[in-house]
Amino acid sequence: MYSPKHLIVLAAILVQFVASIHGGTYNNEDHWVYLDKTTDIPDGTVLGGFDSDGYYNYVGRVLYSSAVLPARVVPELSKATYNTETLGNVAATYEVLVANETVSYEWIRSYDGYREKNAVSVGTDATNNRVFICRAISDQGLFIGTLYLAKRACIIKYESYPLRTFAKYEILIRKRKVANFMPFNLEIENH
Numbered sequence: 001m002y003s004p005k006h007l008i009v010l011a012a013i014l015v016q017f018v019a020s021i022h023g024g025t026y027n028n029e030d031h032w033v034y035l036d037k038t039t040d041i042p043d044g045t046v047l048g049g050f051d052s053d054g055y056y057n058y059v060g061r062v063l064y065s066s067a068v069l070p071a072r073v074v075p076e077l078s079k080a081t082y083n084t085e086t087l088g089n090v091a092a093t094y095e096v097l098v099a100n101e102t103v104s105y106e107w108i109r110s111y112d113g114y115r116e117k118n119a120v121s122v123g124t125d126a127t128n129n130r131v132f133i134c135r136a137i138s139d140q141g142l143f144i145g146t147l148y149l150a151k152r153a154c155i156i157k158y159e160s161y162p163l164r165t166f167a168k169y170e171i172l173i174r175k176r177k178v179a180n181f182m183p184f185n186l187e188i189e190n191h
């Protein structure tokens with residue numbers, strides 16, 4: 001009755017539901033798209049950096065142990081890595097952040113857990129604190145990391161590299177654009 005793909009999606013929804021009871025709530029201000037190994041990343045997926053193997057890393061998020069955390073998504077490998085403040089891990093299921101005609105994203109310099117206006121939050125951790133998206137240069141890469149404002153640092157743990165903490169980093173912020181005027185016939189074509 002259900003294909004394996006359906007079951008995976010159902011399992012993911014169930015995991016999200018259970019997590020929402022225990023904390024670890026998804027933030028829905030932005031457009032996140034669920035990916036699996038069979039789907040290409042959508043146009044507009046937000047680029048974050050590159051890893052030490054030279055792969056581009058796109059901005060993703062995962063649910064781990066009642067916390068929603070930023071992820072480094074490598075579409076070519078159908079792979080996402082992420083980290084808490086203590087450990088790094090690989091995720092089997094993840095979402096990517098997608099920009100569109102009216103909302104775009106930008107990395108700006110920040111420091112010490114400063115609460116930047118329009119910072120993008122992935123969701124909350126197990127204690128219901130909001131988790132933000134940062135990045136920093138380390139270990140031959142530009143890595144997306146986890147920003148807990150209370151810890152005043154961008155935390156990156158990638159594969160076998162040591163855990164890194166940065167007091168200076170870049171943070172991802174949201175920018176709203178005024179939609180361009182659209183001729184009537186174009187509007188019809190888009191529907």
Ligand SMILES: *[C@@H]1O[C@H](CO)[C@@H](O)[C@H](O)[C@H]1NC(C)=O
Nearest residue numbers: 029030031099100101102103
């Ligand atoms: C773009 O994404 C934002 C955030 O998810 C959403 O509110 C908005 O409706 C989207 N705009 C278009 C044109 O799809």
